[in-house]
Amino acid sequence: MKQEYSKHPFAAMLLGMVLALGVAVTAQAADSKDLVLKGDAKCTTCHDQDEKSVMAIGKTRHGATGDSRTPTCTNCHGESPKHADHKGGNRPLPDRTFTKGTATPAEERNAACLSCHQGGNRIQWAGSQHEGQGLACTTCHKIHNQHDTVREKATQTEICFSCHKEQRAQSLRQSHHPIQEGKVVCSNCHNPHGSSGSKLLHKNTVVETCYTCHAEKRGPFLWEHPPASDNCTNCHTPHGSNHASLLKTKPPYLCQQCHDFTHHPSTAYSGSGLPASAGGSAANAAGNSGAQQQLLRACLNCHTQVHGTNHPSGSRYTR
Ligand code: HEC
Ligand code: HEC
Ligand code: HEC
Ligand code: HEC
Ligand code: HEC
Ligand code: HEC
Ligand code: HEC
Ligand code: HEC
Ligand code: HEC
Ligand code: HEC
Structure with a gap:
């Protein structure tokens, strides 16, 4: 059969479409099948395609069903038996909720994420400025949205600016990094998850941070000007200035x-x-x-x- 199909690509395509449709129909009919994440059937008997914004998680990296590390609903929201098995009105909430005003403490919400995302960029999360101020991973990250706005250049800064008003004002000054223009984002210089250097900088020092893009300013020079190799902020301000060339x-x-x-x-x-x-x-x-x-x-x-x-x-x- 295989050989025959490869000789008739159109027939193969048609059959493929019919098969795909068939699968979709079966999944819809049988309530106990997973809808978007593997092992989500316990929840998607009620939270089904009618909740488009909830199901959109299937279009994110968390929806890669082929990946054995992919979470299911309960990895984040908890097993939640009281919620899922409840009959009648006044349904108790799931173990963990993340929406604004939730009663689940930030630490507990973050622990759910960190159970899979502890390492890498998050290695310094514990004790970081943002952790210390009670921010949650989901203060910045949108999990059920196809587009996680904080990770996209065009939309990231608005999220940061919502709390960092001073930097917003600075970025509008005459001389500025092209932040408002969307060419440079906060996370080019900062690691919002924590860092071993000061001010959440990605690199340990200011100069190392600046050299990542302004490599020509990195020496060694025959004649070093000490303040430049020491710290660019001796003369420059990173976010914006009313003097030319971001000068202080x-x-x-x-x-x-x-x-x-x-x-x-x-x-x-x-x-x-x-x-x-x-x-x-x-x-x-x-x-x-x-x-x-x-x-x-x-x-x-x-x-x-x-x-x-x-x-x-x-x-x-x-x-
Ligand atoms: C028997 C039906 C049913 C099952 C099964 C069910 N839920 Fe719900 N869930 C609901 C209803 C009803 C609401 C309330 C919706 C509303 O108020 O708009 C809800 C609300 C929620 C909310 C929003 C809570 C909030 O206010 O922030 C979350 C999160 C949630 N469910 C997760 C889950 C998870 C995870 C599972 C699987 C473990 C699950 N649900 C299983 C019926 C169900
Ligand atoms: C990776 C963690 C994670 C997974 C997996 C996950 N959720 Fe959520 N869920 C969240 C977060 C965080 C929110 C808060 C809104 C947001 O960030 O998009 C949320 C919000 C919700 C809400 C409330 C939506 C609203 O607008 O009030 C429901 C209902 C819900 N989730 C159900 C589910 C169901 C059903 C599954 C499995 C198909 C699931 N969640 C899988 C993290 C998760
Ligand atoms: C059960 C494990 C698990 C849990 C729990 C989990 N994630 Fe994930 N997450 C993954 C996997 C696997 C990926 C796929 C990307 C990868 O290779 O790391 C991913 C991807 C992501 C990405 C996108 C990375 C990319 O490159 O596209 C973000 C952001 C993220 N997770 C944030 C969260 C947040 C916030 C929470 C808590 C609300 C959470 N995750 C909970 C396993 C998990
Ligand atoms: C202050 C906002 C903010 C908070 C809080 C935050 N993140 Fe992020 N996160 C970002 C930004 C911005 C990016 C994209 C830039 C980058 O990769 O550094 C990102 C990228 C990611 C990625 C994908 C890239 C990678 O590093 O693997 C994952 C996964 C992730 N965050 C998980 C988390 C988890 C887990 C938490 C909570 C412990 C968290 N984030 C808290 C802003 C935030
Ligand atoms: C919900 C509010 C909130 C959001 C959103 C937020 N921050 Fe913060 N951030 C804070 C608070 C509060 C502090 C600690 C107090 C301070 O120093 O301003 C802080 C601290 C910082 C610091 C360290 C300041 C210092 O003096 O050490 C940097 C850098 C920073 N944030 C960058 C970012 C970036 C980049 C983003 C977006 C990816 C972001 N923040 C999103 C609230 C927020
Ligand atoms: C070109 C690199 C760069 C970019 C882009 C950048 N920052 Fe910074 N930021 C720095 C440096 C360097 C410092 C430390 C300044 C110092 O030590 O005097 C800093 C400091 C901060 C501080 C601490 C307060 C202060 O002024 O010392 C906050 C908050 C902050 N940045 C937020 C942001 C936000 C929000 C964005 C995005 C809108 C952003 N930064 C973009 C390099 C950058
Ligand atoms: C992510 C890359 C990136 C990093 C990191 C970076 N810059 Fe820039 N910088 C740029 C871009 C892009 C421009 C705009 C260049 C242009 O318009 O030709 C720029 C422009 C400048 C200018 C000229 C501004 C003007 O108004 O003419 C100065 C000064 C400057 N950067 C200093 C710094 C300092 C100091 C640091 C470290 C705190 C730094 N940069 C880190 C990308 C970066
Ligand atoms: C017209 C050109 C010119 C201008 C304008 C100028 N300099 Fe100089 N400067 C020189 C030259 C040439 C030398 C080298 C003198 C020598 O070798 O003895 C020098 C030497 C110096 C030295 C070393 C001092 C020393 O004792 O040898 C310093 C510091 C200095 N200049 C700073 C400045 C500052 C700050 C300004 C602006 C207020 C400035 N210069 C303006 C040309 C200039
Ligand atoms: C944060 C302090 C600082 C600032 C600001 C600064 N310098 Fe310097 N400069 C130094 C130091 C330290 C030396 C090395 C002095 C020495 O070797 O005796 C130096 C050396 C010099 C020399 C050579 C002096 C010599 O004796 O050979 C010149 C010329 C010079 N600077 C010019 C400038 C100019 C022009 C500016 C303004 C754009 C400037 N500096 C801003 C700290 C600074
Ligand atoms: C001693 C003061 C001083 C220090 C320290 C300093 N700069 Fe500058 N920088 C200037 C001045 C003054 C200008 C404007 C030059 C002009 O208009 O000719 C400038 C201009 C620039 C420009 C834009 C024009 C160009 O040359 O590309 C960049 C980018 C820049 N600096 C990056 C850096 C970086 C990165 C560091 C740290 C490694 C740094 N600066 C440290 C004084 C300084």
Whole structure:
């Protein structure tokens, strides 16, 4: 028979469709068959196709019936005999419920998930900021939805912003990571499940986090600028700024936080000027507040390589 079908693909397709239909009809007719998850028949005698939003779980990874690790309804909701076997009105709730306002403590809800998802990214969940604040896995994850919004770039940030209003405001500033544009998401830098570093960062340090995308800023450089290899947030803010290039404050104030002006810049203030190589004579000749202003604004015009440089004569990051 097999050979015959392969010679007649259309006939094979037709028969396949008939068979599939037949199976579907049988499943519907016999109440005791599983509907979406293996072993769910105990629940789906009542929670059937009429509850489309509940059945949508069959379209998620939890609905991969071929996978022996796939949960059934009771892995999450508990065996719930009082609920399932109840006759008449006032049906007791299942052992564990997850909807808003549920009486099931977050810890117990999370334990159900962690029974399968303990490791991997969740290795630091216990003791993390989110765990400590009583968040549940299902505060962020939608289990019965075909689309788990928190894991999709286009929709993740709205969920985070619903609690992190300050970051929302920052992301709307003039200079920002393209978060609102949907190109960068919170979870590119943060692991919401917990981390061994501070601020739920994926990597142990801020610089390592930034290097994952800005690899060109990673040294080693012949001439390192210590604040850059130490922590990008010495000068930048990650979520948004009203100054260009996500700077915390604008040059020269940015630089002056650490650099005393009484040396090279003082030469300009005092009228003795910058080194000739830096156009010192002009600054010298001007020697007035206008030139000072220009200098103040212009650190970056000369010190172009503030992230570090490999140029042999770049010790001042001018090349
Ligand atoms: C005999 C019918 C029946 C069986 C069997 C049954 N349920 Fe229910 N279930 C109901 C009814 C009725 C409701 C209430 C629906 C409502 O109030 O809208 C409900 C509600 C629920 C809710 C929502 C509770 C809430 O308010 O958050 C969950 C979760 C649930 N059932 C899970 C299960 C699970 C898991 C099983 C299998 C162990 C199961 N049910 C078996 C009839 C049943
Ligand atoms: C992986 C865990 C998990 C599995 C498996 C699971 N549920 Fe749920 N269920 C949840 C969570 C979490 C919610 C809360 C809503 C959400 O996140 O989508 C929920 C909500 C519900 C609700 C309430 C829906 C509402 O909008 O009020 C019902 C009813 C329900 N589940 C029944 C079932 C049935 C029946 C099965 C098996 C076919 C099942 N659940 C399998 C986790 C699970
Ligand atoms: C009985 C085991 C089991 C339980 C309980 C369980 N899961 Fe899962 N979960 C799985 C399996 C298996 C997958 C398939 C993906 C994989 O390979 O890990 C999965 C996938 C997922 C995914 C999607 C991963 C992907 O790559 O698409 C999320 C998110 C998730 N689970 C969250 C939860 C949450 C939240 C709960 C608790 C409400 C929960 N799970 C309960 C076994 C389980
Ligand atoms: C603050 C929101 C938030 C909470 C709380 C949360 N998650 Fe997630 N989860 C995410 C985001 C965002 C992603 C997608 C980005 C990623 O993979 O890191 C994700 C991805 C996942 C995945 C799929 C990718 C992977 O890491 O395997 C699983 C499984 C998962 N979460 C399980 C859980 C479990 C279990 C809990 C509770 C212990 C939980 N999550 C709590 C936001 C959250
Ligand atoms: C239900 C509210 C809620 C949601 C949703 C939420 N968070 Fe949080 N988050 C908190 C609370 C509360 C804290 C601890 C208090 C604080 O530091 O703001 C926290 C802490 C954090 C921290 C650590 C702050 C620190 O100072 O150590 C980061 C980073 C973070 N959340 C990122 C995220 C990301 C990314 C998402 C989305 C995937 C998210 N959060 C979703 C409530 C939430
Ligand atoms: C480009 C990387 C990156 C992205 C994207 C990102 N963050 Fe952060 N976030 C950081 C860094 C780095 C810190 C630590 C800042 C510090 O130590 O000064 C931080 C700190 C935080 C904090 C702690 C409060 C604070 O300002 O120190 C919260 C809360 C937070 N982020 C939430 C979010 C949320 C929500 C999103 C998504 C809208 C997000 N972050 C996107 C890198 C990022
Ligand atoms: C997930 C990748 C990713 C990570 C991680 C990341 N960035 Fe970015 N960064 C981008 C993208 C994308 C842009 C926008 C580039 C563009 O528009 O050409 C950008 C732009 C910038 C800009 C220029 C902003 C402007 O307004 O011109 C600065 C500064 C910056 N990032 C600093 C950082 C710092 C500091 C970190 C670590 C806290 C970091 N980035 C981590 C992807 C990332
Ligand atoms: C000493 C202050 C300082 C530190 C520390 C610093 N930056 Fe910058 N960064 C700047 C300045 C100033 C600009 C603007 C340069 C310009 O406009 O020519 C800039 C611009 C950028 C830009 C956008 C333009 C470009 O060069 O691509 C990125 C991306 C960036 N920095 C990433 C980083 C990363 C990643 C770190 C940490 C490894 C870091 N910065 C540390 C001062 C700093
Ligand atoms: C967080 C502190 C900090 C900030 C902000 C900072 N620097 Fe630096 N800078 C340092 C340190 C530390 C050194 C190394 C000093 C040393 O070796 O004596 C250094 C060295 C330098 C040098 C070389 C000095 C020498 O003696 O060779 C130049 C030039 C320089 N920085 C320019 C800048 C400019 C321009 C800015 C603003 C964009 C800036 N720095 C912002 C801390 C900072
Ligand atoms: C017109 C170009 C120019 C401008 C503008 C400029 N610098 Fe410089 N700077 C130089 C040159 C060239 C050197 C190297 C001097 C030398 O080798 O003796 C230097 C040296 C330095 C040094 C090392 C100091 C030392 O004692 O050797 C620091 C720190 C520094 N500049 C910071 C700044 C800051 C901060 C600004 C902005 C307020 C700034 N510079 C503006 C050209 C400039």
